[in-house]
Amino acid sequence: MRRALELAAxxxxxTSPNPLVGAVVLDAQGQLVGEGxxxxxxxxxxxxxxxxxxxxxxxxxxxxVTLEPCCHHGRxxxxxxxxxxAGITRVVVAMGDxxxxxxxxxxxxxxxxxxxxxxxxxxxxxxxxxxxxxxxITTGRPLGLLKWAMSLDGRTALSNGASQWISGxxxxxxxxxxxxxxxxxxxxxGTLRTDDPLLTSRGQRTPEPLRVVLSRSLQLPEHxxxxxxxxxxxxxxxxxxxxxxxxxxxDDLCSNxxxxxxxxxxxxxxxxxxxxxxxxxxxxxxxxxxPELAAAAIIEGCVQQVAAVIAPKLLGGTPARTPLGExxxxxxxxxxxxxxxxxxxxGPDLLWSLKxxx
Amino acid sequence: MRRALELAAxxxxxTSPNPLVGAVVLDAQGQLVGEGxxxxxxxxxxxxxxxxxxxxxxxxxxxxVTLEPCCHHGRxxxxxxxxxxAGITRVVVAMGDxxxxxxxxxxxxxxxxxxxxxxxxxxxxxxxxxxxxxxxITTGRPLGLLKWAMSLDGRTALSNGASQWISGxxxxxxxxxxxxxxxxxxxxxGTLRTDDPLLTSRGQRTPEPLRVVLSRSLQLPEHxxxxxxxxxxxxxxxxxxxxxxxxxxxDDLCSNxxxxxxxxxxxxxxxxxxxxxxxxxxxxxxxxxxPELAAAAIIEGCVQQVAAVIAPKLLGGTPARTPLGExxxxxxxxxxxxxxxxxxxxGPDLLWSLKxxx
Numbered sequence: 001m002r003r004a005l006e007l008a009a010x011x012x013x014x015t016s017p018n019p020l021v022g023a024v025v026l027d028a029q030g031q032l033v034g035e036g037x038x039x040x041x042x043x044x045x046x047x048x049x050x051x052x053x054x055x056x057x058x059x060x061x062x063x064x065v066t067l068e069p070c071c072h073h074g075r076x077x078x079x080x081x082x083x084x085x086a087g088i089t090r091v092v093v094a095m096g097d098x099x100x101x102x103x104x105x106x107x108x109x110x111x112x113x114x115x116x117x118x119x120x121x122x123x124x125x126x127x128x129x130x131x132x133x134x135x136x137i138t139t140g141r142p143l144g145l146l147k148w149a150m151s152l153d154g155r156t157a158l159s160n161g162a163s164q165w166i167s168g169x170x171x172x173x174x175x176x177x178x179x180x181x182x183x184x185x186x187x188x189x190g191t192l193r194t195d196d197p198l199l200t201s202r203g204q205r206t207p208e209p210l211r212v213v214l215s216r217s218l219q220l221p222e223h224x225x226x227x228x229x230x231x232x233x234x235x236x237x238x239x240x241x242x243x244x245x246x247x248x249x250x251d252d253l254c255s256n257x258x259x260x261x262x263x264x265x266x267x268x269x270x271x272x273x274x275x276x277x278x279x280x281x282x283x284x285x286x287x288x289x290x291p292e293l294a295a296a297a298i299i300e301g302c303v304q305q306v307a308a309v310i311a312p313k314l315l316g317g318t319p320a321r322t323p324l325g326e327x328x329x330x331x332x333x334x335x336x337x338x339x340x341x342x343x344x345x346x347g348p349d350l351l352w353s354l355k356x357x358x
Numbered sequence: 359m360r361r362a363l364e365l366a367a368x369x370x371x372x373t374s375p376n377p378l379v380g381a382v383v384l385d386a387q388g389q390l391v392g393e394g395x396x397x398x399x400x401x402x403x404x405x406x407x408x409x410x411x412x413x414x415x416x417x418x419x420x421x422x423v424t425l426e427p428c429c430h431h432g433r434x435x436x437x438x439x440x441x442x443x444a445g446i447t448r449v450v451v452a453m454g455d456x457x458x459x460x461x462x463x464x465x466x467x468x469x470x471x472x473x474x475x476x477x478x479x480x481x482x483x484x485x486x487x488x489x490x491x492x493x494x495i496t497t498g499r500p501l502g503l504l505k506w507a508m509s510l511d512g513r514t515a516l517s518n519g520a521s522q523w524i525s526g527x528x529x530x531x532x533x534x535x536x537x538x539x540x541x542x543x544x545x546x547x548g549t550l551r552t553d554d555p556l557l558t559s560r561g562q563r564t565p566e567p568l569r570v571v572l573s574r575s576l577q578l579p580e581h582x583x584x585x586x587x588x589x590x591x592x593x594x595x596x597x598x599x600x601x602x603x604x605x606x607x608x609d610d611l612c613s614n615x616x617x618x619x620x621x622x623x624x625x626x627x628x629x630x631x632x633x634x635x636x637x638x639x640x641x642x643x644x645x646x647x648x649p650e651l652a653a654a655a656i657i658e659g660c661v662q663q664v665a666a667v668i669a670p671k672l673l674g675g676t677p678a679r680t681p682l683g684e685x686x687x688x689x690x691x692x693x694x695x696x697x698x699x700x701x702x703x704x705g706p707d708l709l710w711s712l713k714x715x716x
Contacts, residue, residue: 152666153682154512162690295674308510312696312712316653316685324511327674332520338670354670
């Protein structure tokens, strides 16, 4: 199972809306005869790869797989049928598939066909690996990561707005890698106007994550790196309250930039955006926005992990930008301690990430 | 010399205005026959302790000492004379004494008496150990440490001012220990009014560090923990511009609280305060003040080390308190990277300390 989990992790950042899955096949004597992992939605599942590699040697053997085999026709045929057809007699599963189209049905089908199924092996590790997928399936929203870079005195820019660069090259490379693990990267209109960011993984993910601008006012610049969609797709999301003139300007923008897409949400909120992104198959998104949108995302439960890069610098400045806007907290009793997840040096900078409870 | 440095460190926080000094005596055969360290200003120096322990066995032996022996009559007689009288023939010294009353005079006296003197052994370690003393002697100001506790989003209080407690018990215990290494702890009037702090080492240092309030307006509360000087001394420092009425109120306050002291500075600034504290023999002070005073202290070069305790919490709030006020920086090129000195977990919190260059 540890090997199967390693295999599963190889697909990280490329399987959405599907989960990460790894599988190994042992022959009747317990020899490893096949390995596979799910590499990309629409391509064969892990079990199919592993069974194909094992061929006839799978007969009478064991399949070890990190997630319950599917039993439904999606873009590929059900795996349960393939497992049975391959002559496997024993299946070891880490966790059930929370997808309501499966939800125990795969295991039931295997048992009905006379196979022995052992479930729950390394379940905690498997759940952690597919935390984003499980979160989307159970909540209807992608898992939200929030990231910022700040000075040791908690500033994300000087008083005059200058912010390039607070963190060093290693920390910025880490951000590119983080983006490669996400299906979408979200900023607000303010960040777009101030920073004109590129928001790509610098080629570490193919395709690049969807770049999303969530804007209430639709006060969008005529020129922005995000409007060039040759490197990566861009989506502008807004609510029904966007002014008509701005709406018309966005139409113009979209006709001038064929790859640029617009999306009207039922309301302009972080949760409405995430629900729409979940429907598009995003398992995990990265908030790279300014303080107001970040605070709104936290308040609406759209942030499951916070990662702060802390640079050994002091920026000062009373009106200088800070990472978070108003959270509406009235007493220190309301302030939660977030469990720390990871502490790492990135060159001169420090990365500290915290995980929301629940 | 390593042993002598260890001995020297035993006096940490109690020798001001004197430096930390450790000494060992080896007899003519190289056997360790005496050890000593300077424990408190006004008491015998390290060499005297070590020579007394060695007694007659010092004759023909070697003295290893972390700082050049003094050659002047202070509160105790000169050590150079004692070393010569004890019959020591060889002296190994880590660093010269930068005090202009010594400044090579001790070593010269020993050499003139026919002793062999080897200098510069473990000099870097010795200089680090006495960084505060050397800083005061060479700059006329005590070494300044600045410390704050903040949430991961860089806040030192909620929007409504609540701040107890951002950091956990281990981090607060570390602050008490830090205070025990300092000769004075400084706050501004704002912190006094908002937090009514106690500012002691909770008994880890005897006497407790001097508690200092630097106030321009002298708008002081009638009741404050700092006015009770049974635990620790308190000094109120202000400039000549303090309003007459407030001056009179401070006089009343002082007559009601006999241990409370006032000090009028030539001007109400961090550097004027530090010069006055250096004259009182402070080698090292701790800034525990609010953002404006902290920023002023940094701008005036009164901070040589910043230590931030970072709690895994998010406070948010646009008008919430942040660690530093305006530093007057106009571009990211003006922002320095401070060399990191120490990174440590304190329970759930993180301690990161940075050291100013130079």
